[in-house]
Amino acid sequence: MPYFTIIDYVIFALLLVASMAIGLYYAFTGGRQRTTQEFMYADRSMKCLPLSLSLMATFQSAVAIIGTPAEVYANGTQYWFIGCSYILGLLIPAHIFIPLFYRLHLTSVYQYLELRFCKAVRICGTVTFIFQMVIYMGVGIYTPALALNAVTGFHLWGAVLATGLVCTLYTALGGLKAVVWTDVFQTVVMFTGQLAVIIVGVHQAGGLSDAWVKVRDGGRISGIDLNPDPTVRHTFWTLGVGGVFLMLSLYGVNQAQVQRYLSSRTEKEAVMSCYMVFPCLQVALMLSCLMGLVMYACYGNNSPLEQQYITSKDQMVLYFVMDMLQNFPGLPGLFVACLFSASLSTISSAFNSLATVTMVDLIKPHYSMTEARATLLSKMLALSYGIICVAMAYLVHLMNSSVLQAALSIFGMVGGPLLGLFCLGIFFPCANSIGAVIGLAAGLVMSFWVGIGGFLSRMPSSVQVLPLNSTNTVPAASGNITGPAVIDAASRPVGLNGLYSLSYMWYSALNSSTVVLIGLVISFMTGPTKGADVASGTVYPVMRTAQSLLHKLVKPSACCTSPPEHTVRWSYGFTVKCIVAWGHFNVVKLLLADRWS
Ligand SMILES: CC(C)(CO)[C@@H](O)C(=O)NCCC(=O)O
Numbered sequence: 048m049p050y051f052t053i054i055d056y057v058i059f060a061l062l063l064v065a066s067m068a069i070g071l072y073y074a075f076t077g078g079r080q081r082t083t084q085e086f087m088y089a090d091r092s093m094k095c096l097p098l099s100l101s102l103m104a105t106f107q108s109a110v111a112i113i114g115t116p117a118e119v120y121a122n123g124t125q126y127w128f129i130g131c132s133y134i135l136g137l138l139i140p141a142h143i144f145i146p147l148f149y150r151l152h153l154t155s156v157y158q159y160l161e162l163r164f165c166k167a168v169r170i171c172g173t174v175t176f177i178f179q180m181v182i183y184m185g186v187g188i189y190t191p192a193l194a195l196n197a198v199t200g201f202h203l204w205g206a207v208l209a210t211g212l213v214c215t216l217y218t219a220l221g222g223l224k225a226v227v228w229t230d231v232f233q234t235v236v237m238f239t240g241q242l243a244v245i246i247v248g249v250h251q252a253g254g255l256s257d258a259w260v261k262v263r264d265g266g267r268i269s270g271i272d273l274n275p276d277p278t279v280r281h282t283f284w285t286l287g288v289g290g291v292f293l294m295l296s297l298y299g300v301n302q303a304q305v306q307r308y309l310s311s312r313t314e315k316e317a318v319m320s321c322y323m324v325f326p327c328l329q330v331a332l333m334l335s336c337l338m339g340l341v342m343y344a345c346y347g348n349n350s351p352l353e354q355q356y357i358t359s360k361d362q363m364v365l366y367f368v369m370d371m372l373q374n375f376p377g378l379p380g381l382f383v384a385c386l387f388s389a390s391l392s393t394i395s396s397a398f399n400s401l402a403t404v405t406m407v408d409l410i411k412p413h414y415s416m417t418e419a420r421a422t423l424l425s426k427m428l429a430l431s432y433g434i435i436c437v438a439m440a441y442l443v444h445l446m447n448s449s450v451l452q453a454a455l456s457i458f459g460m461v462g463g464p465l466l467g468l469f470c471l472g473i474f475f476p477c478a479n480s481i482g483a484v485i486g487l488a489a490g491l492v493m494s495f496w497v498g499i500g501g502f503l504s505r506m507p508s509s510v511q512v513l514p515l516n517s518t519n520t521v522p523a524a525s526g527n528i529t530g531p532a533v534i535d536a537a538s539r540p541v542g543l544n545g546l547y548s549l550s551y552m553w554y555s556a557l558n559s560s561t562v563v564l565i566g567l568v569i570s571f572m573t574g575p576t577k578g579a580d581v582a583s584g585t586v587y588p589v590m591r592t593a594q595s596l597l598h599k600l601v602k603p604s605a606c607c608t609s610p611p612e613h614t615v616r617w618s619y620g621f622t623v624k625c626i627v628a629w630g631h632f633n634v635v636k637l638l639l640a641d642r643w644s
C-alpha cells in the first residue's frame with residue numbers, strides 16, 4: 048500500500064490551517080460578522096472575480112475531481128461534451144434569472160416564491176432545497192475521505208471529522224466573505240494539484256506524443272455521439288441538452304449560487320461573474336478529463352482495478368497519484384490537498400446557504416428577534432449543519448454507484464423539480480399557488496419513481512436477465528451501470544423499463560418539465576392567476592422580449608412598436624403549449640415503446 052510522507056501531511060495540514068486563518072480574518076475585520084447582512088450577503092459588496100471562482104467551486108467537489116477522470120478512463124471523452132451545456136446553462140441565468148432576482152432585492156431565492164405565489168410554496172421550496180443540499184453535502188465530504196482511506200489507509204472518520212470541523216468553524220465564524228475567499232484560495236490549490244499530476248503523468252507515460260498515441264489507439268478519444276436514444280447514458284443530447292437543465296438548476300435557481308449573485312455590488316457585476324464562470328468551468332472540466340486520459344496513457348487497459356489493487360473505480364485517481372508520484376515527495380500531499388480543497392469549498396457553501404435559508408425562510412418570518420440574536424442564531428445554524436453533514440456522510444456510506452453519477456442524479460432528482468417550480472413562476476403568469484404546490488409534488492414523485500426505479504432495475508438481480516453477450520464484458524467497464532452503453536435491438540428496454548433506463552442526465556429536464564406541465568394543468572383547473580394579480584417584477588416577459596428582438600432584427604427603426612396585448616398573450620400561450628406537449632410526447636413514446644414497435 049502506498050504511503051504518505053511527512054511532507055505530504057504537512058501540506059495537507061497547511062490547507063486546513065490556511066482556510067481556518069481566512070475564516071478568522073473575516074471574523075475579526077470589516078463589520079466582524081455582527082449583522083445577518085454581512086454574514087449571509089457579505090454586505091452586498093463582492094467583486095466579480097472572487098465571486099466567479101466561488102460560483103465555480105461550489106458545485107465542483109472531490110466528486111468531480113475523482114469521478115470525471117474515472118469516467119473518461121473507462122468510457123472515453125464523451126463526457127467532455129457536457130461543456131457544451133455550459134453555454135446556455137450560464138447565458139440563461141445571466142440574462143433571465145439574475146436580473147429578475149437582483150431587482151427584487153431578495154433575502155433568499157425562496158422569498159421569490161412567496162412574492163410570486165404564497166408562503167406555502169416558499170416553505171415547500173425551502174424544504175426541498177434543504178433536502179437536496181444535505182444529501183449532496185454528505186456525498187461531498189465522504190468522497191475524498193473514502194478515497195484517501197482506501198488508497199493510503201488514512202483514517203476514514205478522522206478525515207471526515209477534521210474537514211467537517213475546520214469547514215464548520217470558518218463558515219460559522221467568517222460568514223460569506225470567508226466562504227468566498229476560501230473558495231478562491233481552494234480553487235487555486237485545486238487547479239495546481241490537478242495540473243501537477245497531469246504534467247508528471249504525461250512525463251511517466253513517455254511524453255506528450257506517446258501519451259497521445261496510447262489514448263488514441265486505446266479508443267479513448269470519442270467523437271460526437273448523436274444517437275437520439277434518451278436511454279444511452281452519455282450522448283451529445285443527454286450531455287449537451289440534458290446538461291443545460293442541470294446547469295440551470297445549479298446556476299439559475301440554487302440558493303448557494305443566487306446568494307453569490309445577490310451579494311455582488313451591482314447587477315452588472317453579478318451578470319459578469321456568471322459569464323466568468325464559463326472559462327473557469329471549462330478549465331476545470333478540461334483538467335479532469337485530461338487526468339482521465341493521462342491515467343489511460345499510463346495504465347492502458349491494465350487498470351489497477353483489473354489487477355485488484357483497488358475495489359472501485361472511484362479509488363482509481365488517488366491510486367494513480369500515489370503510484371506515479373511516489374518519487375516526488377510532497378506531490379501526493381498536494382493532490383490530496385487539491386481533493387479536500389474541492390470538497391471544502393463545496394460544503395462551506397452548503398453550510399452557509401443552508402444556514403441562510405433556515406434563518407430567512409423558516410425562522411425569521413415566525414419569530415421576531417434582534418439583529419445580534421439573529422446573527423448568533425445563523426452561526427449556530429451553520430454549526431448544526433456541520434454536524435448534520437458528518438451524519439450524512441455516514442448515510443452516503445450506504446450508497447453504491449459511481450460518485451459522479453450519484454451527485455448528478457441528486458441534482459436532477461431534487462434540483463430538477465425546484466427548477467421547474469421557479470420556471471413555472473417566472474415564465475407562466477397564469478400559474479397559481481395550488482398548481483405550484485401540486486406541480487412540485489408531482490415532479491418529486493416522478494423524480495423518485497424514475498430515479499429509484501432506475502436504480503433498482505440496474506441492481507445485479509435484474510441484470511442477470513439480460514442476454515450475456517460478449518459486449519457486456521469489456522474489461523474497462525466494471526458493472527453494468529457505468530459500462531459503455533451497448534444496447535442492441537434485442538436488449539433495448541421497453542415499457543416502464545424504458546422509463547427506468549432513462550439516462551440520469553435527463554432527470555433534471557424530465558422533472559422540471561413535469562412540474563411545469565402539472566402546475567399549468569392544475570392552475571387552469573383551479574382558476575389561472577390573472578395578469579393584473581401577479582406581483583410586478585416576478586415574471587419574465589418572454590414573448591415581449593422575443594418580439595422586440597425580432598422587430599429589431601427585421602426593421603431596426605420599428606423596435607419600439609409592440610403588437611397588441613391579446614396577440615402577445617395568445618401567441619405566447621400557444622408556443623408554450625407546443626413546447627410542453629412536445630416534451631411530454633417523448634416521454635409517452637418511451638412508455639409505449641413496446642406497443643409501437
Ligand atoms: C456541476 C458540474 C456538472 C458542472 O460542470 C460539475 O461541476 C460536476 O460534474 N460536478 C459534480 C458534482 C461535484 O463535483 O460535487
Ligand code: NA
Nearest residue numbers: 104107389393
Ligand atoms: Na468545491
